[in-house]
Amino acid sequence: MRQAKERLAAGEVWSDLGLVFASTIGTAMEPRNVNRRFEQLRAAAGLDWLHLHDLRHAFATFLLDQGEELRTVMELLGHSTIRMTADTYGHVLPARARQAASAIDRIRGQEGTA
CATH class of the missing domain: 1.10.10 (Arc Repressor Mutant, subunit A)
Known part of the structure; x- marks a missing residue:
């Protein structure tokens, strides 16, 4: 659902590469952003060891x-x-x-x- 919303918001800028995890414009995610988001989710879940x-x-x-x-x-x-x-x-x-x-x-x- 989130990706569908991002696709609509991006309009013609969206690159449909068939990615499951995509940036807000449909391209591959920057590794730094993946790591940053993982760290946020890990901390919120209390999984410091993961x-x-x-x-x-x-x-x-x-x-x-x-x-x-x-x-x-x-x-x-x-x-x-x-x-x-x-x-x-x-x-x-x-x-x-x-x-x-x-x-x-x-x-x-x-x-x-x-």
């Missing part, structure tokens, strides 16, 4: 924990290699490996009863 990059890390961790493919997460993060993603977020993967091992154990258990 850093902007933590949100990126949480995003990747949650996706991997929910079983999203490593390649998909790599592409969403803009990493150049899947290894970079695996090395950075590999701590999530052992839980997924345990789930896979449990699945194999269940299959093996079913074979013994057949």
Whole structure:
């Protein structure tokens, strides 16, 4: 809703670049402005320990924990290699490996009863 209001206010100056988070004229936000706004919101929420990059890390961790493919997460993060993603977020993967091992154990258990 806020962006729609900004679009109307900007009129012909608005640049429709399809951005979710855009400046008041539709262009990419200045990194300093993003950081400044994040700091304001963080302080208002009382989350002094939270850093902007933590949100990126949480995003990747949650996706991997929910079983999203490593390649998909790599592409969403803009990493150049899947290894970079695996090395950075590999701590999530052992839980997924345990789930896979449990699945194999269940299959093996079913074979013994057949």
